[in-house]
Amino acid sequence: MTETTVIPVTGADPYDITIGRGLVATIADQIGTRATKVLIVHPPTLGAKAAALRESLLERYEVILAEIPDAEAAKRVEVAAFCWGIMGQTDFTRTDVVVGFGGGATTDLAGFVAATWLRGVRLIQVPTTVLGMVDAAIGGKTGINTAEGKNLVGAFYAPAAVLVDLDLLDTLSRNEILAGSAEIVKAGFIAEPEILDIYEADVEKAVDPTTPQFRRLIELAIGLKARVVSADFKESGQREILNYGHTLGHAIEHAERYNWRHGAAISVGMVFAAELSRLTGSLSDAAVDRHRRILESLTLPTTYPVGRWKTLLATMQRDKKTRAGMLRFIVLDDIAKPSVLTGPEEALLFAAYQEIGE
Numbered sequence: 001m002t003e004t005t006v007i008p009v010t011g012a013d014p015y016d017i018t019i020g021r022g023l024v025a026t027i028a029d030q031i032g033t034r035a036t037k038v039l040i041v042h043p044p045t046l047g048a049k050a051a052a053l054r055e056s057l058l059e060r061y062e063v064i065l066a067e068i069p070d071a072e073a074a075k076r077v078e079v080a081a082f083c084w085g086i087m088g089q090t091d092f093t094r095t096d097v098v099v100g101f102g103g104g105a106t107t108d109l110a111g112f113v114a115a116t117w118l119r120g121v122r123l124i125q126v127p128t129t130v131l132g133m134v135d136a137a138i139g140g141k142t143g144i145n146t147a148e149g150k151n152l153v154g155a156f157y158a159p160a161a162v163l164v165d166l167d168l169l170d171t172l173s174r175n176e177i178l179a180g181s182a183e184i185v186k187a188g189f190i191a192e193p194e195i196l197d198i199y200e201a202d203v204e205k206a207v208d209p210t211t212p213q214f215r216r217l218i219e220l221a222i223g224l225k226a227r228v229v230s231a232d233f234k235e236s237g238q239r240e241i242l243n244y245g246h247t248l249g250h251a252i253e254h255a256e257r258y259n260w261r262h263g264a265a266i267s268v269g270m271v272f273a274a275e276l277s278r279l280t281g282s283l284s285d286a287a288v289d290r291h292r293r294i295l296e297s298l299t300l301p302t303t304y305p306v307g308r309w310k311t312l313l314a315t316m317q318r319d320k321k322t323r324a325g326m327l328r329f330i331v332l333d334d335i336a337k338p339s340v341l342t343g344p345e346e347a348l349l350f351a352a353y354q355e356i357g358e
Helices: 024-031 044-057 077-089 104-119 130-136 174-190 193-201 212-231 238-243 246-255 262-279 285-297 306-317 346-356
Strands: 005-009 015-020 037-042 062-067 097-102 122-127 141-146 149-156 161-165 328-334 337-342
Touching: 005 212, 015 212, 024 044, 024 097, 024 122, 024 161, 037 044, 037 077, 037 104, 044 062, 044 097, 062 077, 077 104, 077 141, 097 104, 104 122, 104 130, 104 141, 104 149, 122 130, 130 174, 130 212, 149 246, 174 193, 174 212, 174 238, 174 262, 174 285, 174 328, 193 212, 193 285, 212 238, 238 246, 238 328, 246 262, 246 306, 246 328, 262 285, 262 328, 262 346, 306 346
Parallel strands: 015 161, 037 062, 037 097, 097 122, 122 161
Antiparallel strands: 005 015, 141 149, 328 337
8 A cells, every 4th residue: 555645524423535656455444343334335337346345344244236337327216225225234333434435426435325214324435436536425415316406305415434555446437537527627727726737737647547646636636625525515605616617517417318428518617617716706717718728628518509509508597506596616816716696687697608609
């Protein structure tokens, strides 16, 4: 195992995020001695790795595998019910442990299942994608989607530990790494400009999991999220800045029936938010251009069809970030200076959308 970095999340339910290599082999240390059963929630693509993890734990625990659909298809109430059924049939108790082993959708679903079974059982998140490592597995947001929108049903529920094992990325496709990088870029624009500098200096090294630059990006993005959620676990204040690009991004995911990668949708959403910031007079043309340049260097989309606006607006108005009937957008007064724009006129939103329309 290589040198590890431990980033704490503080608050009412503190836990550590451990970053390094070879960490999956240490998971029993996190599960502990009180548990007798472990439920490993995983997608089909990780079936072999989940089976190997199960074998490594069998001497100490009864280990049950719950294979769930890949990507957003996992985040449905029927899938949660499938997991609850397994837990009921195996007499899963409050001292037992759920392990989320997969990408962001898997850890969202596993977290929701852990939060709701017996009103809460211990949860260990082992994210296997860039998106999961820097975003979904951290912060205790768990949830499922409904026909009306993304993550409308869920719970804030802190894990007991998060293991960020960089070995798990060595076989991840380049497209997955590029898509996951959107959330790292987001962290750069809202709080950590060093991230933007690293991408601009050498994008190839920045997307290679074996380089120091890549690890630095992971640590910077995780460090930001850990600080924010430590201060605001239930998104009543500062945590809202993490939604930069997400209001329109979630609407695009819904419009595309979740066939777009989250990072691709958030990429478009960030450019929209940057254009909205520019139109309100707070962000320079150069900063908006920087959004496009960095995201396009990662081959992420920065435009969306003009004719989809009314559909996207209707979806945004149902978004969980809407309050008292008013849309809220995270915008930028400058790089690393986010603020909240509440209840903007539809004409302003439409004008910003025209700037990303194709």
